[in-house]
Amino acid sequence: MTTYGQFCPVAKAMELLDERWTILVVRELLLGSRHFNELRRGVPKMSPALLTKRLRTLERAGVIRRSDVGGRSVYTLTEKGEELEEIVTALSAWGIRWIGELGDADLDPHLLMWDIHRSMPIERWPRRRAVVEFGFSDVVGKARSWWLVVSDGVPQVCDFDPGYGVDATVATDLRTLTEVWRGDIDWQNALAEQLITITAPTEVRREIPSWIGQSSTAAVPRPA
Structure with a gap:
């Protein structure tokens, strides 16, 4: 652990929080991850x-705190940890507002699809089981194709074909969907410029942007 040797409360807090990945682990816990594999x-x-x-x-x-439930470790934030929510939210808003440039190394289909599946507006999906397939034209190998499945209000993300009928196929590149999810560009412009192509019956094709939505930080105002 880094030691700054200062009585300043910011320095004392950062002795714990500025180790690599620490604040991102806290972010995951705030977003609802409870098990090691979810983290x-x-x-x-x-x-x-x-x-x-x-x-x-x-x-x-x-x-x-760590507890054992059914032989599995479950991690939850204490009251002390929950107070970090305001800090993480503020960092997220500051980052989306002022650190906008994305390098190729920042693009990750695993993280993108995981984040989409846990944050998309499930209430907008059909009450039946629905499946949307994603294909990234610029990703090589297994991570090129993904499936979002919502059944009985429970979302799943799969990096393998789940074997169900597909309601829609979304074809794009990884950067475009990442930028749409972040709110750097909107669904309307991405579709109008054919950066994203949706193959589905007309009524479903119109609904896909509202099924997927955008991240919570998409609404953060950006500099002109």
Whole structure:
């Protein structure tokens, strides 16, 4: 752990929070991840060993608690940890407003699809089981194709064909869908400029943008 040797409260807080990945682990817990594998999906480039280490550090600091439920470890934020929500929300808004440029290394289909599946407006999906397939033209290998499945109000994201009938197919590139999700561009312009192509019956094709939506930070005002 970094030690600044200052009595300043900001310095003391950062001694815990500025280690790499720590605040992102907190973000995942705030977004509802409870199990180790769920946390891993929210920080896919973080090694399992480092995630374990960060969880232990946060537990010792009283930010999270670990309990055993049915033989599985469950991680939840304590009152101390929940107070970080305002900080994470403010960082998110500041980052989307002022740090807008995305490099190729920032694009990750695993994280994008995981984030979409847990944040999209489920209430707008049909009451029956519905499936949307995504194809990324610029991604090579298995991560090129993804499926979102909503059944009985429960969303799932799959990197393999779940074997159900597909209601719509969304064809695009990874950067475009990432920028739409972040709110850098909107669905209307992406479709008008044919950056995204939706193949589906007309009534379903019109609904796909509202099924998927955009992230919570998409509404944050940006500099002119």
